[in-house]
Amino acid sequence: xxxxxxxxxxxxxxxxxxxxxxxxxxxxxxxxxxxxxxxxxxxxxxxxxxxxxxxxxxxxxxxxxxxxxxxxxxxxxxxxxxxxxxxxxxxxxxxxxxxxxxxxxxxxxxxxxxxxxxxxxxxxxxxxxxxxxxxxxxxxxxxxxxxxxxxxxxxxxxxxxx
Amino acid sequence: xxxxxxxxxxxxxxxxxxxxxxxxxxxxxxxxxxxxxxxxxxxxxxxxxxxxxxxxxxxxxxxxxxxxxxxxxxxxxxxxxxxxxxxxxxxxxxxxxxxxxxxxxxxxxxxxxxxxxxxxxxxxxxxxxxxxxxxxxxxxxxxxxxxxxxxxxxxxxxxxxxxx
Numbered sequence: 001x002x003x004x005x006x007x008x009x010x011x012x013x014x015x016x017x018x019x020x021x022x023x024x025x026x027x028x029x030x031x032x033x034x035x036x037x038x039x040x041x042x043x044x045x046x047x048x049x050x051x052x053x054x055x056x057x058x059x060x061x062x063x064x065x066x067x068x069x070x071x072x073x074x075x076x077x078x079x080x081x082x083x084x085x086x087x088x089x090x091x092x093x094x095x096x097x098x099x100x101x102x103x104x105x106x107x108x109x110x111x112x113x114x115x116x117x118x119x120x121x122x123x124x125x126x127x128x129x130x131x132x133x134x135x136x137x138x139x140x141x142x143x144x145x146x147x148x149x150x151x152x153x154x155x156x157x158x159x160x161x162x
Numbered sequence: 163x164x165x166x167x168x169x170x171x172x173x174x175x176x177x178x179x180x181x182x183x184x185x186x187x188x189x190x191x192x193x194x195x196x197x198x199x200x201x202x203x204x205x206x207x208x209x210x211x212x213x214x215x216x217x218x219x220x221x222x223x224x225x226x227x228x229x230x231x232x233x234x235x236x237x238x239x240x241x242x243x244x245x246x247x248x249x250x251x252x253x254x255x256x257x258x259x260x261x262x263x264x265x266x267x268x269x270x271x272x273x274x275x276x277x278x279x280x281x282x283x284x285x286x287x288x289x290x291x292x293x294x295x296x297x298x299x300x301x302x303x304x305x306x307x308x309x310x311x312x313x314x315x316x317x318x319x320x321x322x323x324x325x326x
Contacts, residue, residue, distance in 0.1 A: 001165060004299045033197055033318045073325065114163070123182070123325055126175045135168055139299070140176050140306035147310020154200040155314070162307070 001131075005138040006102055012142045013098050016043065017091065019149050019161060025087045029079050032155035039152065040084040041077035042145045043094055044070055049137050050097035056130055057112065059104045062097055105134070164276055169298045170268070176305040177264060179324070183312050184208065184257070186321050190247035197318045202243050205250050207312045208260045209237030214304060215263035218297050221287050222270050233259075271298060 020028075020039060028039040037045075048071040051063040069075060070084065084090070113131030117124060127133050154160050184204060187193050193205040202210070213234055220227035235241065236250060250256070279295030291297050317323070 001168075004296055008299070008303050033314055036314060036317050121325065123179065124175070126171055126178065128171075129163060131163060132168060132171055135172055136175060139303050140172060140179075143303045143306030144179070144310040144313070147307040147312075148314055149310075150307070151197060151201055151311040151314035155198040157198070160200050 002105055002135065002138070005135050006105065009098065009138040009142065010102065012046075012146060013095055015146055015162075016046075016094065016149075019146070019153060020087060020091065022158065023087070023153075026081065027156070028087050028090075029077070029081045029084060030156060031077065031079055032152065035076070036152065036155075037145070037148050038077050038079075039087070039149060040081075040090060041071060041075070042149055042152075043087075043090040044084070045072075045075075046142055046145055047090065047094040047097045048072060049141060050094070050101050053101045053134060053137055054097070054104065056118065056134065057101075057104050057108050059100065062100060063093065067093075101138075165279055165295065166271065166274065166276060169295070169302070170271060172302045173264075173268065173271070173298065173305075176302050176309065180207075180211070180305060180309045180312065182324055183309060183316050186316050186319065187253070190253065192319060193253045194243070194245050194247050194250065195315060195318065196243060196245050197314055199245075201315065202308070202311050203245070204312060204315055205247075205253055205256055206237060206241070206243040207308055207315075208253070208256045209233065209250070210241075210308060211305060212256065212260040212263045213237040215260075215267045215301065218301055219263065219267055219270065221283060221291065222267075222294065222297060226266055226270070228263075267298075267301065 023039060031038050044067065048063050048068060051061045054061050067085070085093070113129060113134070115130045117127050117129055117133045119133060124133065124136070127136055150160070150162055184207075187204040194203045196203050216228055216230070274294060279293065281294050283291050283293060283297070291300060313324070
């Protein structure tokens with residue numbers, strides 16, 4: 001059921017490494033568009049989203065508690081570089097969460113996938129079950145934020161990658 | 163919930179997000195506003211969604227695809243957006259085309275069975291589309307990625323995030 005979505009999800013990590021490969025650590029909180037999402041926030045936010053997937057699947061979460069307020073829903077990206085972990089640490093956090101999700105998802109019982117979507121956002125009303133939400137987070141949600149990084153690269157003057 | 167229902171819901175959710183983002187672009191200048199000369203703008207996004215859906219339609223049901231070289235030139239893969247509204251059809255026309263192509267793609271989905279999704283695509287189809295199911299999965303992913311770019315153009319107009 002999730003084979004293709006998991007393949008895309010794995011590909012996102014490769015894409016992210018490509019997007020970030022020529023970006024200096026000092027620049028990952030730059031905001032060429034005021035209030036725009038910068039790489040530090042996007043990577044941390046995606047790691048936290050994967051962490052929430054682990055929770056939905058009944059798995060242990062791995063994001064350190066002190067980082068959660070920086071990246072959760074409603075958090076605002078800050079230009080202050082020192083409040084975020086390093087680029088490498090963020091990428092590692094994301095990769096670790098991805099690996100855990102990819103290993104756990106094939107074993108999640110159908111009964112869990114058919115439970116009601118626990119996220120009370122009006123924008124996600126068309127995703128009524130945990131299974132729908134998982135597919136959304138694996139694919140559309142990650143792709144959406146990768147698209148923001150694509151635009152961020154261009155706005156910063158880096159070469160377009162996609 | 164079977165795969166077909168899951169794909170349909172994902173396609174609808176992705177499109178609902180795009181439509182909400184697009185609703186904040188009002189003037190012709192909003193529609194072609196570029197954060198940077200290399201960035202895609204809202205009108206390019208709408209046309210590109212139509213162009214890409216037309217491609218997906220062409221590999222699933224060629225008789226329903228449109229042959230429109232001028233549209234492809236403006237919005238196809240590798241096209242470069244310009245900030246001049248006069249270089250493009252009116253936003254309402256592009257939006258209508260985007261919506262019509264999506265309805266056609268959804269009607270193709272509705273006529274497929276669960277077994278059809280694992281049917282291999284014809285020879286000559288790009289290898290990232292190995293079977294019919296992957297066409298719809300790619301459409302979802304593709305829209306998500308470009309709507310992320312669109313969200314940056316919208317943010318540059320001063321709007322707050324949709325999902326704060």
